[in-house]
Structures are given as C-alpha cells and as structure tokens.
Amino acid sequence: MKRLLQKAAGTLGLRVSYTLLTFITSVVLARVLGRSGFGTYTYTTSWVYLLTIPATLGFDGLVGREIAIYQTKQDWAKTSGLLRWANVLVIFFAILTASIGAAVALWRSGSQSEDTQVVLCFLLVMLALPAMALRNIRRGSMRGLHQIVQGLFPEMMVAPMLLLGMICFGAFFLRERFTAVWAVGAYTLTTVITLIISAQLLSRALPLQVKTCLPQYYRFDWMKQAWPFMFLESIHVLNARADILMLGALNGVEAAGVYAPVNRGAQLIVFILMAFNGPLSPTIASLYADGKKQELQQILIKTARVCLLVSAIAATGLWILGSQYLRVFGTEISEGLLALRILCVGQVLYVFVGLAPMVLSMTGNAQFTAMSGLIGAIINLILNFFLSPQYGVSGAAIATTCAMLCSGLVNTAWVYRRVGIHPNIFGRI
Numbered sequence: 252m253k254r255l256l257q258k259a260a261g262t263l264g265l266r267v268s269y270t271l272l273t274f275i276t277s278v279v280l281a282r283v284l285g286r287s288g289f290g291t292y293t294y295t296t297s298w299v300y301l302l303t304i305p306a307t308l309g310f311d312g313l314v315g316r317e318i319a320i321y322q323t324k325q326d327w328a329k330t331s332g333l334l335r336w337a338n339v340l341v342i343f344f345a346i347l348t349a350s351i352g353a354a355v356a357l358w359r360s361g362s363q364s365e366d367t368q369v370v371l372c373f374l375l376v377m378l379a380l381p382a383m384a385l386r387n388i389r390r391g392s393m394r395g396l397h398q399i400v401q402g403l404f405p406e407m408m409v410a411p412m413l414l415l416g417m418i419c420f421g422a423f424f425l426r427e428r429f430t431a432v433w434a435v436g437a438y439t440l441t442t443v444i445t446l447i448i449s450a451q452l453l454s455r456a457l458p459l460q461v462k463t464c465l466p467q468y469y470r471f472d473w474m475k476q477a478w479p480f481m482f483l484e485s486i487h488v489l490n491a492r493a494d495i496l497m498l499g500a501l502n503g504v505e506a507a508g509v510y511a512p513v514n515r516g517a518q519l520i521v522f523i524l525m526a527f528n529g530p531l532s533p534t535i536a537s538l539y540a541d542g543k544k545q546e547l548q549q550i551l552i553k554t555a556r557v558c559l560l561v562s563a564i565a566a567t568g569l570w571i572l573g574s575q576y577l578r579v580f581g582t583e584i585s586e587g588l589l590a591l592r593i594l595c596v597g598q599v600l601y602v603f604v605g606l607a608p609m610v611l612s613m614t615g616n617a618q619f620t621a622m623s624g625l626i627g628a629i630i631n632l633i634l635n636f637f638l639s640p641q642y643g644v645s646g647a648a649i650a651t652t653c654a655m656l657c658s659g660l661v662n663t664a665w666v667y668r669r670v671g672i673h674p675n676i677f678g679r680i
Contacts, residue, residue: 262399262400262403262527262530265400265403265404265407265408266407266522267522268407268408268411269406269407269408269411270518270519270522272411272412272415273411273515274515275415276411276414276415276418277289277511277512277515277580278579278580279415279418279419279422280292280418280434281508281512281580281581281584282580282581283418283422283429284429284430284431284434285508286505286508286509286581286583286584287504287505287508288368288430288431288434288508289431289508289511290499290503290504290505290506290507290508290509290511291366291368291369291372291431291504291508292372292431292434292435292438293495293499293504293507293508293511294369294495294496294499294504294507295369295372295373295375295376295431295435296376296435296438297492297495297496297499297507298352298373298376298496299376299377299379299380299383300488300491300492301485301488301489301492301496302348302349302352302377302380303345303380303383303384303387303488304481304484304485304488305344305348305481306341306344306345306348306349306380306381306383306384307341307344307345307384307387307388307481307484308340308341308344308474308477308478308481309477309478309479309480309481309482309483309484310337310340310341310388310391310473310477310480311384311387311388311390311391311480311484312391312477312480312481312483312484312612312617313333313337313391313473313476313477313480314333314334314337314388314391314392314395315391315392315394315395315532315533316395316532316533316536316612316613317329317330317333317395317473317476318330318333318334318391318392318395318396319394319395319396319397319532319533319536319537320536320537320540321333321395322395322396322397322458323537323540323541325460327458327460327461327464328464328465328466328467329466329467329469330461331461331462331464331465331466331467332466332467332468332469333469333473334388334392334457334461335466335468336468336470336473337388337473338385338388341384341385341388342381342385344384345380345381345384345385346381348380349377349378349380349381350377352373352377352380353373353374353377356370356373356374356377357370357374366504368430368431368432369504371432371435372431372432372435375432375435375436375438375439376435376438376439378439379438379439379442379443382439382442382443382446383442383446385446385450386405386406386442386445386446386449389402389446389449389450389452389453390402390403390406390449392453392457393449393452393453393456394532394533395533396456396457397530397533398452398456399530401452401456402449402452402453404452405445405446405448405449405452406445406449409444409445409448410441410442410444410445413440413441413444413445414437414438414441417437417440417441418434418437421433421434421437476617478621479612479617479618479620479621480612480617482621482624482625483608483612483617483620483621483624485624485628486620486621486624486625486627486628486658487624489628489631489632490624490627490628490631490651490654490655490658491514493628493631493632493635493650493651494510494514494631494635494639494647494648494650494651495507495510495511495514495647497632497635497636497639497647498510498635498639498643498644498647501636501639501640502639502640502643506639506643506644508584509583509584509586509587509643509644510587510590510644510647512576512577512580512584512587513577513587513590513591513594513644513648514594516569516573516576516577516591516594517569517591517594517595517597517598518598519565519569520562520565520566520569520595520598520599520602521562521598521601521602522561522562522565523557523558523561523562523602524558524562524602524606527554527557527558531550531554531606531609532609532612532613533613534550535547535551535609535610535613535614536613536614538550539613539614539615539670544670544671544672547672548672548673551606551610551672551673552673554606555603555606558602558606559599559602559603562598562599562602563599566595566596566598566599569591569595570592570595573588573591573592573595574588576591577591586644587644589645589648590643590644590645590647590648591648593645593648593649593652594648594651594652596652597648597651597652597653597655597656598655600652600655600656600659601655601656601659603659604656604659604660604662604663607620607659607662607663607665607666608620608623608624608658608659608662610666610670610672611662611665611666611669611670614669614670616665616666616669616670619662619665619669620662620665623658623661623662623665624658624662626657626658626661627654627655627657627658627659628654628658630650630653630654630657630658631650631651631653631654633650634646634649634650634653634654635647635650635651638650
C-alpha cells in the first residue's frame, strides 16, 4: 500500500500541474478568442479524443494490463511481440481514421456551408490523430512497466506547458489575428512533439531482454482481448465528451464554449480517483493473477474511502465558489453555474462507484464494463439529444450525471458477482 500511495502521489502531482496549466490555457483562450472561438477550439479538439478510439482499437489499455502480467512472469518474448503488433495496427488505423474524418469534413464544408473556421480546425486536428494514438500506446506500455509517472510526464507536463507557451506567444504577437485555427495548430504541433518524447522514454524503460529476444505473436488472442478495452474507452470518452460534442452540433459552438469550463471544473472532483487509476491498474492485474484476493480487497477499500472523502470536500468547495470560478473565464460564461452544480453532485456519485470499471478491466472481465458502459453511453446520448436543445448546458449536465450513475451501479454489482470483492467503501477488510 505504501508503494501504491507513493505512485499515486506522483501521479496526483502531475495531474495537479496538468489541471493548473490547462486551466490557465482555457482562461487565456476564452478571453482571447471569445465564446465562439473558444467553443470552436473545444469542439474540434474533442473530436480527436473520440476518433482516437477506433485508431487505437483498445490496444492502449490492453498493453497496460498484459505487459504488467508479462513482466511478473518475465515473458519478454510476448512483451516484444505485443508492442510491435500494437504499433503496426495503430499506425494503419490511425491514418485511415484521420483520412475518413478529413474527407467527411471537406464534404460537409461543400454541401452544407459549414463554418470555414470550424472545418479548418477539424482538418488540423486530424493531423494530430495518428500522433495521439501512438502516444497513447506508449503511455499504456509505461503503465504496464509500472513507470506511471514517467509515462504520464509528456502528456501531463510537457504538452500543456508547450501549448500554453505557444498560445501566449501567438496571442501576444498576432493579437486580433490569433484565431481558433492558430490555437488548434499549436495543439497539433504539441501532440507530435510529445509523441517523440514518449517514444524515447519507453525505449529507455524497456528491459534489454525485450529489445533482444525473438518476439512471439498471439494476434488473434490480443485482438479478441483488446475490443473490450476499445468499447470501454469509447464509453469513457463519450461520457466525458458527448455533452460538448452534442452541444456543439445541436446548439452551436458557443454553447460548447460555455460548457467547457463547467466540465473542466467538475473534473476537479474526480481528481483523486484519476490519480489512483494509473498506479492501481497494474497492481490489480498483478494481485489478481497471483490469487491474492484478500490483499486486493484491502487496497480497494482503503482507496475508495480516501477518494470519496477528498472528492466530497472538493465538490462542496466548488458548489460554494462556482460563480467566482466561472467569472474567471469571462462574464458570458457565468450562465453555466447551474450546470456546474449539477455536475458536482454527479461526480461525487461517480467517485462512489468509480473503482468498479477498473477492477473489471484488470481482472479479465472488461467485457462486462463495456456492456454497462454501452448502456450508460446510450442513456447519455439519448438524454443529451432531448435535453440539450431545450435546457442547454444544464440539460447536458443532467444527461451526463444520469449516465455515469447508471453504468457505475451496474459495474459495482458485476464486480461482486464476477470477482467476489467489494470495490467501494462498504466492503470489509
């Protein structure tokens, strides 16, 4: 537990830095670009997160679990084969997905008179898609090697620092000529640079045996095991980004510009849970593989209690100071206060059941997480479709909260039935 807490502390430190830097970046963009320009930036960059899912095919999650197991068993041949096969597949599908996305954007610009700035931003962000997909594979590999902090460093520290620097530089020198297109261009360049750094870090972290041994390939088995991770990641991204994407599509990019700071503020509540996810994932896989269920139960209960306490404190503070928080982004963003308070309640409820999906994924039961997540995503999309046009950002917040709670409760029940442990504060040590 001590080692886990040390890794969680390192991960939390990175996430604190990442959140602070991205918060400052969002404030700068909201004030420089205005609600419409900021909404365009948020809307188009949200698409790349969604399209990264079919580009990686779930291998970013699979390598994190399998490499942790292979390392425990010192199976270097399978480790080498998995990394090579994952890279080949991701390069192909990332380029294919980006090409299809760019073609659709160009078709819409010609047939439906789509905003030219939105189309240009979307085309630029498609250039970042292959780099982001490959970076995700390297992040998952570092997690499997128990190098959590090093694996997250390029994405959590280098990327936001570079992006903030580029945006400030562009806004200072270009002034009124600085548009969302320039901001998205900086985002794409940052993604490419951090991919190069991630590749170097993984090369140094890999054991020498992985680089020198003859790789073994289990392509069919890996593909079969990867799809639940792909569905799981798609559910996660849909629940995190569906509100912004549907607000942008149904209510316009300005609504997305209002909702983005609301959603970012609510994410602070699940900070502690996200900090534990990285170091806890390979630990769950290793303990379950070794049959140490009692030790696994103890770690999960203690983690759940810490996460819920910290999250409740954060939600209370944001509920009270929500108006002041939103005014930092500009007076036109303050209309999202009700949505922020709705998400405060929803995120605390999510933390209560938030460990269950990770337990299922790391114990060979990811298909159940994918199934419950699919239910939650359908609920999210349906509610967003009906509530967002009528209630705007508040309707999107309600839809997201309902979807998270439904899928989380189902996952908790499945953990108890399939694994035989309690992934929340009510378990017994």
